[in-house]
Amino acid sequence: MNLAELQALLHGRITGMVAGREDELREQVVARPPLDALARVEIYAGMYLHRLVDAIAEDVPHTSRVLGHDAFVELVRAYLHEHPSRSPDIMQAGRHFGGWLRTYSGIREDLPDLALLERARSEVRTALDVPVAGAEELQSLNPDALPGARFHFSPSLRVLRLHHDVRRLWDALEKDAGAVPDPVPGPTTLVVWRQEFKVFHTGLSEPEARALMVAREGGTLEDVCATFAGEPEPAHAAFKTVLSWFADGWVAAVTSRRA
Amino acid sequence: MVPFLGHGIGLRTKHFPDLLEQGRRADWFEVITENFLNVGGRPRAVLEAVRRDRPVVLHGVSLSIGSVDPLDLEYLRDVRALADAVEPALVSDHLCWGTFGRHNAHDLLPMPFTEESLAHVVTRVSEVQERLGRRILLENVSSYLTYAGSRIPEWDFLAEVARRTDCLLLLDVNNVYVSATNHGFDAAEYLRGIPVDRVAQFHLAGHQDLGTHLLDTHDAPVPDPVWALYRDAVRRFGRVSTLVEWDDHIPPLDEVLAQAEKARTFEKAVLEEAAA
Numbered sequence: 001m002n003l004a005e006l007q008a009l010l011h012g013r014i015t016g017m018v019a020g021r022e023d024e025l026r027e028q029v030v031a032r033p034p035l036d037a038l039a040r041v042e043i044y045a046g047m048y049l050h051r052l053v054d055a056i057a058e059d060v061p062h063t064s065r066v067l068g069h070d071a072f073v074e075l076v077r078a079y080l081h082e083h084p085s086r087s088p089d090i091m092q093a094g095r096h097f098g099g100w101l102r103t104y105s106g107i108r109e110d111l112p113d114l115a116l117l118e119r120a121r122s123e124v125r126t127a128l129d130v131p132v133a134g135a136e137e138l139q140s141l142n143p144d145a146l147p148g149a150r151f152h153f154s155p156s157l158r159v160l161r162l163h164h165d166v167r168r169l170w171d172a173l174e175k176d177a178g179a180v181p182d183p184v185p186g187p188t189t190l191v192v193w194r195q196e197f198k199v200f201h202t203g204l205s206e207p208e209a210r211a212l213m214v215a216r217e218g219g220t221l222e223d224v225c226a227t228f229a230g231e232p233e234p235a236h237a238a239f240k241t242v243l244s245w246f247a248d249g250w251v252a253a254v255t256s257r258r259a
Numbered sequence: 260m261v262p263f264l265g266h267g268i269g270l271r272t273k274h275f276p277d278l279l280e281q282g283r284r285a286d287w288f289e290v291i292t293e294n295f296l297n298v299g300g301r302p303r304a305v306l307e308a309v310r311r312d313r314p315v316v317l318h319g320v321s322l323s324i325g326s327v328d329p330l331d332l333e334y335l336r337d338v339r340a341l342a343d344a345v346e347p348a349l350v351s352d353h354l355c356w357g358t359f360g361r362h363n364a365h366d367l368l369p370m371p372f373t374e375e376s377l378a379h380v381v382t383r384v385s386e387v388q389e390r391l392g393r394r395i396l397l398e399n400v401s402s403y404l405t406y407a408g409s410r411i412p413e414w415d416f417l418a419e420v421a422r423r424t425d426c427l428l429l430l431d432v433n434n435v436y437v438s439a440t441n442h443g444f445d446a447a448e449y450l451r452g453i454p455v456d457r458v459a460q461f462h463l464a465g466h467q468d469l470g471t472h473l474l475d476t477h478d479a480p481v482p483d484p485v486w487a488l489y490r491d492a493v494r495r496f497g498r499v500s501t502l503v504e505w506d507d508h509i510p511p512l513d514e515v516l517a518q519a520e521k522a523r524t525f526e527k528a529v530l531e532e533a534a535a
Binding site: 001002003006007008011014015028029030032037041043050084086088089093126129156172197 | 294296297298299301302303304321327334337356359360361362363364368373375379405407408474
C-alpha cells in the first residue's frame with residue numbers, strides 16, 4: 001500500500017467517512033498488546049469527534065447546553081458527515097452548523113437561530129481590526145457628492161436574518177437564569193458588532209434592516225434614503241439610522257465617485 | 260545562529276488578563292499559529308502586547324507536512340503574513356499528516372517511516388521553507404499506532420529530513436516518552452539518534468496514563484519520568500529553548516510559570532554538573 005492509499009484508509013476510518021476495511025487496517029497497523037490494530041485506530045477516531053465537538057461547542061455554548069451533551073455530540077457527528085472541516089483553523093469547523101441545524105427536525109424550533117447568533121458573535125469577537133469612520137466623513141463630502149456616497153462596513157459587522165427572535169433566549173442562557181423563554185417565531189433581523197473587545201447584538205426594524213442591506217450591497221446614500229420612503233418622516237428616519245451606524249462603529253469608510 | 264530564548268510558556272486565552280495586568284513574566288511565549296491567522300480583536304491585541312517585550316515563537320498544527328494532499332498555499336501565505344508581522348524567533352510545526360482530500364482531521368497523525376514518505380516530506384519541507392522565507396522546526400509527535408510498512412526508526416527519519424532540507428528540530432521530550440512507552444522503544448536511543456546541532460527547541464508537557472496506553476493530553480504538570488528524560492536531553496543537546504505546554508484544564512498562570520522555572524532549575528543543575 002503506498003502513502004496515498006494508506007492515508008485514504010486511515011483518514012476514512014478516523015473521520016467516520018468510510019466504514020469497514022478492517023482487514024486492511026489490521027494488515028497496515030501493528031497490533032501491540034494490550035491494544036490490537038483496530039483499537040489503536042479507534043483512539044484517533046474518538047479524538048477526532050471529541051476535538052471537533054469541543055471546538056463547535058465553544059462556538060455555540062448555549063445551543064449545546066440546551067441540546068444536552070449526548071444529543072449535541074450526535075448532531076455534530078451528523079453535521080460533520082455533510083460539512084467536513086476544510087479549514088486549517090479548527091474554529092472554522094462550525095461555521096455552517098446553525099444553517100445546517102435548520103434542516104434538522106426534532107429539536108427546539110429556535111435553536112438554529114440561536115446557533116447562528118452565537119456563531120456570529122464568535123466570528124465578530126476575532127474579526128480583523130479596521131479603523132472606524134465617524135459621521136464627519138460623510139459630512140465632509142461635497143454636497144453634490146453626498147447622494148452618491150457609499151458605505152464600507154467593518155469586517156466585524158454581521159447581519160442575521162432569522163426565523164425567530166432569540167434575544168430573550170440568549171439573555172436567559174447568558175445569565176444562567178434557569179427556565180428559558182418559549183420560542184418567539186417571526187422574521188427577525190439582528191446585527192452583531194464589536195466595539196473595542198466587546199461584542200453586541202441588537203434587533204433592527206424592517207426599514208432599518210432594508211436600509212442596511214441596501215448599503216451593504218453597495219447602494220448609495222440616495223438608495224438608502226429611498227428605503228425609508230414609506231415612513232412618516234423619511235428624511236429624518238434615514239439620517240437617524242445612518243448616523244447610528246457611525247455611532248456604533250459599523251462604518252469603516254465612506255466614498256463617493258463624485259467627491 | 261539559532262537563538263536561545265530561555266524557558267517559555269504557551270500563550271493561552273485564559274491567561275490574557277493576567278498577562279496584560281501583571282506583565283509578561285515568562286522568558287518567551289509560543290502561540291498556536293492557526294489561532295492568530297487573519298485575526299483581530301483581543302487575541303491580536305494581546306499577541307502584539309506580548310511581542311513588544313518578549314520573543315514569540317509561532318507553532319503550527321495544520322501544516323500537514325506529510326499529507327499527500329497538495330500544500331495549502333493560502334494557508335502558507337497567511338502564515339507568512341503573520342510571521343512577517345510578528346517577527347517570531349522560530350516557526351515550527353509537526354512531522355505528521357492530518358488532511359486527506361482537503362478534509363482536515365485536526366489531528367497530528369503519525370507518518371509511516373518509509374523511503375517513500377521520507378522523499379515526500381523532504382520535498383514538502385523544502386517548498387514550505389522557500390514559501391515562508393525561513394527555516395522551520397519540525398516536531399516529533401506522540402503516537403498511538405505504528406505501521407507495518409515502516410522500515411526506518413523515527414529518530415533516523417527525523418534526522419534525515421533535517422539533513423536533507425536543512426530544517427531544524429523541535430524535540431518534544433514528552434512525546435518521545437509517550438511514544439516510547441506506547442510502542443516499546445528506548446527513549447534514550449531516540450535521543451542518541453537525533454543530531455545535536457539540529458535541535459532548536461524542547462517541548463515539555465503532561466500526559467495521562469490510560470492503562471492501555473499513554474495519551475498526550477497537555478492537561479497536567481510534567482511528570483517525573485519526563486523530567487528525567489529532559490535532564491538526559493539537556494545532557495546531550497545542551498542549552499536549548501524550552502517550552503512548557505499546557506492546553507487543557509489550564510491552571511492559573513503562576514502554576515504554568517512554576518513549571519518553566521522548574522525546567523530552568525533542572526537545566527542549570529545538569530549544565531553545572533557537566534561543567535564540573
